[in-house]
Amino acid sequence: MKTMTCRQLGGPCDLAHTGETADDVIHAQDKHLREAVKAGDAAHEPAREDMKGRWRHPKRSLGWYRDMKKAFAELPAD
Template sequence: MKTMTCRQLGGPCDLEHRGESADDVINAQDKHLKDAEKAGDEAHLPARKEMKGRWRHPKKSLGWYKDMKQAFADLPES
């Protein structure tokens, strides 16, 4: 199990997402950003907009995805 923060994934806060894989924490970040948007959290809107763009254009965003997978792989087990 590893941990990445919202900030490490491109967001504005230090909420921790834990998962067995990079995909686990990326999906948790997506949910966090959706929830923040619904709650009217203005600070998270730019990150939410970027995440929506990545889901719509996955090939274009492959660099970000590879970077996050590598950052996750480099983390120590927690």
Template sequence: MRTMTCRQLGGPCDLGHTGETADDVINAQDRHLKEAEKAGDATHQEARDAMKARWRHPKRSMDWYRGAKQAFAELPED
């Protein structure tokens, strides 16, 4: 298990997302940003918009995804 924060994944806060894989924490970040947006948390809006925009641009999306996976792999086990 490893933990990445919202901030490490491009967000504005230090909420930790723990998972066995990078995909686990990326999916947790996705849920976190959606919930924050739904709750009207303006501090997370920019990160949520960036996340939505990334998936409209496959190359940019894959660059971000590879970077997140690399950062996850470099973290120590919890």
């Protein structure tokens, strides 16, 4: 298990997301952003829009995805 924060994934806060894979953490971040924006948290809106754009245009977002996978791989296990 490894942990990345919302901020490490491009968001505005330090909420920790833990998972076995980078994909687990990325999906947790997506859920967090959806819930935060739905609750009216304007600080998370830009990151949510970025995440929505990555899901819609995965080929254009491969750079971000590779960077997050690399950052995850470099983290020590919890």
